[in-house]
Amino acid sequence: MEYAVETFDLTKVFVDKEKKGAERYVKAVDHVNIKVKHGEFFGLLGPNGAGKTTLIKMLCTIILPTEGTAKVNGYDILKEPVKVRSCLGWFHGETGGRSLYWRLNAEDNLRFYAYLQNVPKDVAEKRINALLEFFELSKDRKKLVKDYSTGMKVRVMLARALLHNPPILFMDEPTIGLDTISAVETRKLLKALNTELGKTIIFTSHNMFEVEQLCERIAIMKDGRIIADAPPSVLREMLRDVHAIEIEIREVNNISETIQSLSSLSIVRKVVETRNDSLSIIVRLQVDDEYEAIPIIASKLRSLGVKVSAIRRSEPTLEDIFVRLTKEGAA
Ligand SMILES: Nc1ncnc2c1ncn2[C@@H]1O[C@H](COP(=O)(O)OP(=O)(O)OP(=O)(O)O)[C@@H](O)[C@H]1O
């Protein structure tokens, strides 16, 4: 079967030149093998630096792999990069609209990019009209992009990715930096692109709930490797017996000693993370039973003289999945 995207031990090693000529190697993507079916909504989930953007950039022929290869719509990224590019649309969320010309209006931006994509003029005009309509930008088409909200800029960038009508879309964090309403709106549009127009979508995010809501299948990436590849229901099932609590610490003499004491409690499975908030230190723990754990932890902290402002149950997060997967030794 031919897949929309298929990778074969795809690997990228960056070489960072340090001072005094020393070299540091960063294995950003490490022998990744994924298969995405035509028409699938595929999620790539992972923390900062996991390798999501690097993987997508190789598939979009923006950077070359160090090792391995991939096929996009049946075309090899190394041997047929021009054909690969004609089949895909790329969206990079972190730019926050920077890749548009802010002193041009939406339709002129789209005309310019259609020209770069070699879309014939009459086809381009029809498509631009349809895209402005689809993304609800028709009435603002003459407004300069600099006067657009972030959500509107994102919609113009999505339209731009679709100008040459590619069957496959790489959407790298399209909801980053958006307020809740615009994020909901963007998710709805992506879903429509998939269900109504049949586009294959490869979508990246840090947000587990967003990915779960949209994607039929989720690959979890960490340190350049795929550590899980399953439908959301399967991942959810893995988290069924994960119970987590968060402790908000206001004052503590020795945080590492405190964490050690908490870890040694039999009710605590694992201290998942410790992070600093503006006023406090947040410690996240996985426990067997949160209702049983909360009073035991509270009294332990009291005996240690730690000042706590809150202890609460917490929804399972991406970190919890990582801990679970790593613990089970999933490759
Ligand atoms: N051009 C580069 N030169 C050197 N190292 C790089 C380069 N691009 C990425 N990296 C490194 O490769 C690793 C993977 O980065 P990448 O941007 O692919 O991660 P990501 O999963 O997209 O992260 P984020 O969620 O923050 O977008 C990181 O360690 C990053 O520092």
Ligand SMILES: [Mg+2]
């Ligand atoms: Mg990224």
